[in-house]
Amino acid sequence: MAEHRRRDWFAPPDLKTATHAQREIAETCETTDRFGRVGRAAGADTSSAWRDTRGPIHAAIATLAWPDAVAGEAAAATRIPPFPYVPGYLGFREAPSLLAAWDKLPEKPDLLFVDGQGRSHPRRCGIATHVGVLLDVPTIGVAKTLLCGAVEGEVGPAPGDRAPLIDRGETVGVALRTRARAAPIYISTGHRVSLETSVEWVLKLTDGRRLPLPIRLAHEAANAQRRAMTDQMASA
DNA sequence: GCGACAG
C-alpha cells in the first residue's frame, strides 16, 4: 500500500514538503506487533566520508540467520543524497541508498534493525520508521544518542536495565543498558514492532556488546562498501 | 527568541 506513495516519500525537493511527508509516514506507521516467525534478521547502516555532508552515501544491509545467529548475505549500494545533513531529516538522505541495497538482497529479512531513531523523532518519523513504512517491513530503531525527548529517571547499571524515553508527554522509546559501564542505547519502534518487543529483540541479539549484532554487521559492510567505492575511484 | 540537534 505504501507503493504508490513511495515516490512522494522518497526524495522531496525541499525540507518543507519533507516535513509534510514525515507526518504522513508517521500516521501510516504501526506501533503494534505485526510480523511472523523470524528466520532472518538484518541490520541497516550507512557510511560516508568524514565531514562530507553532501557526498555519496554508502549503505549496507547485513542479514543474520535466526536462531542460528550466523551471518548471511549482505548487500550494499551507493547513492547521492538529495540534500545535506539536517537533524530530523536523516531518512531522506539515507533511504535512497538503503532501499537500493534492500532491492539487491536475494532473500528479504523478516525483521530489520536500523541505525538511528524510529518513533523517537520530533514528528515520530525517524529513519527506522521511514524505511519501515516505505518497505512495509518490520523495523526497530537503534540509536546511540538522543534526538529528542528525555529519559525519565535513571537507567540501571546492569545489562537489560532500562528507563522510558519521553517526548512531549509521550513515551517514544526506551533508554537501554546493553553493556555494563557503557552508555545506554535508545530503542524505539520503527514499524510493525511494538516498543516492548523491540527491546526484547535487541537484548536477544546483543551478545555482550553495546550494539546488537545486525547493526555491527551492517556497519562493517557499509564501511567496506565505502572503501570499495573510493578504491574504485582511485584506479580510474 | 534561544538552544538543541539521529547519522
Add this chain to the structure above:
DNA sequence: ATCTTGTCGC
C-alpha cells in the same frame, strides 16, 4: 558520519 594509538580492565 570518521580518524588513530595507546591504555585500562575484565
